[in-house]
Amino acid sequence: MNPATGDTAVLEISELDIALAGDKGPTQLVDRVGFSIPRGQAFGLVGESGCGKSITALAVMGLLRAPLMRSSGQIMLDGRNIAGASEAEMRKLRGRHVSMIFQEPMTALNPLQPIGRQIAEMFVLHEGATWKEADARAIEALRHVRVPAPERRARDYPHQLSGGMRQRVMIAIALACRPKLLVADEPTTALDVTVQAEIVELMATVCAAQGTAILMISHDLGLVARMCTEIAVMYAGRIVEQGTAGDLLRAPRHPYTQGLIGAVPRLGARAAGGRRKLAEIEGVVPAPASFPGGCRFHPRCSRATGVCHTDVPLAKPRPGGGVVCCHHDG
């Protein structure tokens, strides 16, 4: 619930744990992650590769498959707890209330089916349309995501389309039934730089126009900052800092966030202006089986002290709003 408006959030995650079942017992991949997305708002989830962003997204879709599983925590989709939902109920939510775009447009579409059909399938599945109606509406959906000559394109197969075009088709599929939430997992990472901006802009405008909230997932803080109101930064399965996009960029408090900004040249130059010289973060995200104790970022952190090795930093309010999890933030 949003206390200000009394409106339920589109997505509300609390204390989400995701584990990987294994021979030697489960490995925890995502640890007590929580955030909520108000109606129609764009929310960013940022972190390097391997931080647990994609599996968090799959958990929201109810698409975690063994050996991955949601081991505890709540996911409320539009006020409904998906933990209690049966697979049949989940199917009705998927595509209709929440849908997803994936990183790889080249492989995300069925190679043997014309793209128009793959969009039309949504209307048949969720709105009981006949294939004839659905095919016609698919052409409109293509026009909506600004695919040129949609009547002709609808009959094309995925291999006949560029990466950018395929991602437009994925957007058309995802938004076909006007869902309340769009989960976009690195939607532009596999695309040419020139196409990236177009796709982000398209997603933002279409979602804004139909009131769809976005969970935008990326390793690129700059990109996320441009389109989202609020951002959560994730490291090694935990959220380490969260706040409004502007404030997080202007005054990052967690060393990891500061490092990420340092890794974004143009924005970094502005954000770090005169304050502190920020180098790119050394090293890589550890594997979940060997997450260090205390603050998981300590092996890579230049500010780490003894307490960082032993105590998990708890969330504390940031001066500019939001939270940060660091013993020596600032």
Next chain:
Amino acid sequence: MLRLILKRVVNMVPTIAGVALVVFVLFSVIPGSFISSLMDDGRGGMDPAVVERMRRELGLDDPVAVRIVRYLGQLVVGDLGTSFRTREPVTRLIGQRLGASLELTFAAMGFAMLVGIPLGFYAALRPGSLIDTAAMIAAVSGLSLPKFWLGLMLMYLFAEYLHWLPSFGYGGWEHLILPALALGVSPMALLARTTRASVLEVINADFVRTARSKGMSETRVVTWHVARNALLLVLTTVGLQFGALMGQAVVVEKLFSWPGLGGLLVDSVVQRDIPAVQGGILVIVLFFLVINMLVDIAYVVIDPRIRAG
């Protein structure tokens, strides 16, 4: 499409000519001839003059090169020559037996596909389950059983012991079952394994995840999105197995006294009836080529990526 078919047919010509050539040369260099095989039959005391006349009549006196050219020339007009043994045109001999061979081959392949593909699917959808394990053990053992031995076992069990089916001969469907099983079990096993592997590969593909994220039932995901893509991968195996089956049928046909090309080939080889052997082998090769052409055409029809290229 028509151009593709035409191109494939034209491509077959050198293959067939090559096979004809190899078989011809082989039978010219291995010891023994039709006439010596007659003598082995106990007609050793043949008049040298008769032998001389037969050699001339059968054209065995001409140099190999001349005989090859003559044979290939006949082949062009669809003439497979005259059998040494029966003095009948080889085309007629083959014509009398091709029907039975096709019947057996299609029955065996039909069995292999109808059982193997669903079995592979079922196993893949429940990986690691008891049924998966059992099916795959059965499939592997089916793959390694020699056809001749399997045929004997089937014959013993269902004909001699249970008296459910006739042990040999040709006639109604009851005659077809045992030889078709003997021939079809190994391609069935291979198809089950290939299908299982293909389904497991496709079911983890990104587009299947997309299909799930669209909110469709798992049944629909499997039947609409997984099945077609997986079957595309199985098609190659179907073609290769099917194509080779008529050749493999020779042993089974002989065992079950099935009046197909198998019997003709075995008898003709023993007696060095070169035109008949040549003809039989060419038909088997042609069958292989035609089946594989049909598979290629099926690919073009099913897979838009090939259609365009």
